[in-house]
Amino acid sequence: MWVREAWVENSEFHELTDRELLNAVISDVKQAIAAERRPVVVFDLDSTLFHVAPRTFAILSEWLKTEGPNHAESVQRLSQFAVQDLGYSVKDLWLKAKLDDESGPEGDALRAAKKYWQERFFSHNYLRHDEPMPGAVEFANAVFDAGSSIFYVTGRDTPSQGFGTLEQLAHHGFPTEERRTRVVLKPRRHMDDREYKSGVIRTSVKNHGVLIANFENEPKNLVAMAEAEPKAKHVFVQTVSSESAAPSGSGLYRISGFQSFVR
Numbered sequence: 001m002w003v004r005e006a007w008v009e010n011s012e013f014h015e016l017t018d019r020e021l022l023n024a025v026i027s028d029v030k031q032a033i034a035a036e037r038r039p040v041v042v043f044d045l046d047s048t049l050f051h052v053a054p055r056t057f058a059i060l061s062e063w064l065k066t067e068g069p070n071h072a073e074s075v076q077r078l079s080q081f082a083v084q085d086l087g088y089s090v091k092d093l094w095l096k097a098k099l100d101d102e103s104g105p106e107g108d109a110l111r112a113a114k115k116y117w118q119e120r121f122f123s124h125n126y127l128r129h130d131e132p133m134p135g136a137v138e139f140a141n142a143v144f145d146a147g148s149s150i151f152y153v154t155g156r157d158t159p160s161q162g163f164g165t166l167e168q169l170a171h172h173g174f175p176t177e178e179r180r181t182r183v184v185l186k187p188r189r190h191m192d193d194r195e196y197k198s199g200v201i202r203t204s205v206k207n208h209g210v211l212i213a214n215f216e217n218e219p220k221n222l223v224a225m226a227e228a229e230p231k232a233k234h235v236f237v238q239t240v241s242s243e244s245a246a247p248s249g250s251g252l253y254r255i256s257g258f259q260s261f262v263r
Contacts, residue, residue: 001245006239007219011212022139025213025233026146033147038209041143042201042225043232044166045154047217047239049136049174050056053086055129057188058091065147071109083202088113122156122189124164133239135258137173141263142263144175149209151182153200155221157189194224201228215255219246226252 002010016024025041046052060078068075069226077097086093090113099106122127139176144150156165162185170176176183180224185199187194197216205211211232216222217239223246224232236254 001247002219003243003245004219004241007246007248008067008236008254010248011219011252012235012248013236013252013254016253017260018255018257019262021233021235022258022261025235026142028212028233029148032210032212039148039212040151040205040209041148041153041212041213042151042153042205042216043140044216044218044221044237045152045156046130047088047241048215048237049133049152049243050168051133051138051239052130052132053083054131055087055126056090056117057083058129059117059120060093060113062120063113067112067116071112075109088242090117091095122160124161127161127164127168130168132172132174133257133259135261138263139258140174141240141262142261144177144180148196148212149173149180149182150187151200151205151208152183153184153191153197155186155196155218156190157186160189161185194220197221198228200222201225205229217241219249220244222252223247223249 015102020122029039041177043049064075064078077099078093081093081097085096087096091110093108094106097190099110140150154165165185166176166183175181182204184204186196200212201214206229211229213233214225215235215237216225217237218241219236222234226249234252236252238254238256
């Protein structure tokens with residue numbers, strides 16, 4: 001089992017450039033249409049189609065203004081952080097700022113900030129801060145225009161972020177036409193993402209058509225989804241990911257983002 005950079009180093013990826021891979025997915029969709037098959041492309045949302053650091057930045061900025069005075073020593077070190085300083089988690093920011101993430105006043109500040117963040121990050125209200133990854137809207141529309149159905153398969157849950165997610169996708173211009181798109185959210189927040197997403201591949205996606213490609217930033221989810229449908233292109237979007245360990249993968253693809261795609 002491996003985490004983050006170690007997982008990448010111990011996994012096997014096809015050697016295609018970002019542009020070559022994205023164009024290959026479009027080509028595979030067109031070939032499936034020509035063969036009278038129903039192609040499906042799956043996208044995760046957070047840190048795959050959307051850059052979520054602005055959401056975390058907005059929440060932590062609020063925390064600094066409201067609860068920050070109770071943690072003066074830590075706040076002084078954090079007050080200069082910018083959105084590009086954020087990694088996957090609040091803890092990552094603490095480590096980058098060289099703050100103690102376990103004990104003492106700095107550890108207390110981290111626990112307070114995480115609580116404040118958790119109460120807001122997984123809600124409708126802050127999704128407006130997310131920004132689409134460069135090229136993501138253009139690529140998703142190209143996939144749709146080529147004839148593919150799109151499944152947005154996310155770890156977000158319906159009660160906390162359902163309507164906000166639908167508004168977010170439409171606002172930014174992602175395909176949302178009801179007949180050929182599905183927004184698949186967990187019915188309950190604390191369901192396991194890996195089991196949930198691989199289950200969607202085995203059931204909903206296969207019942208709808210043939211999976212062409214799957215884009216995901218979490219290694220543990222990607223490996224499980226690849227096991228559920230090995231014939232598809234499973235693409236690791238190498239942005240940020242959690243500290244969850246995952247078995248090494250083989251026969252995978254990877255991209256740094258969608259910015260190289262040109263219609």
